[in-house]
Amino acid sequence: MxxxxxxxxxxxxxxxxxxxxxxxxxxxxxxxxxxxxxxxxxxxxxxxxxxxxxxxxxxxxxxxxxxxxxxxxxxxxxxxxxxLNTQAVRNRRKVQIFDKMVEEMRVAELVEQA
CATH class of the missing domain: 1.10.260.40 (lambda repressor-like DNA-binding domains)
Structure with missing residues (x-):
């Protein structure tokens, strides 16, 4: 390479x-x-x-x-x-929060289906 x-x-x-x-x-x-x-x-x-x-x-x-x-x-x-670095940190946090919400929604859907 x-x-x-x-x-x-x-x-x-x-x-x-x-x-x-x-x-x-x-x-x-x-x-x-x-x-x-x-x-x-x-x-x-x-x-x-x-x-x-x-x-x-x-x-x-x-x-x-x-x-x-x-x-x-x-x-x-x-x-x-x-x-700015502070903006980048805030954006990463927003993405992490969004990812957590999506994961919680997936778990809730699985519980409903069971």
Missing amino acids: IVTIDPYRIELARRLGLLRNQFDLSQRDFQEPLNLGQNVIYRAEKDLSMSVEALLALALYYVQQCDINPDWLFNPDNTDIPQ
Whole structure:
């Protein structure tokens, strides 16, 4: 099996640029909090070669400081809007509650049939 990271890398770069624009940040705004120069941010957003440490620092900034859901950031199959982590947690809870209700309805139907 061949594993390719290209779709993930390309989409991550696109999403990093999208987030920077959404939060109205300049590429230079990352110099002080992350010690990353404007050229590193440019390279991250253009899917150019950069260190894993710099890429993780940038991604973690959005996850920790802007409360972005890491699943949306790192998963190209997740096409939702850039969901905040708190929204993602609430949505998961709603799905769990719904799944529990469906299971209870199935059990009630089985009891009625017996």
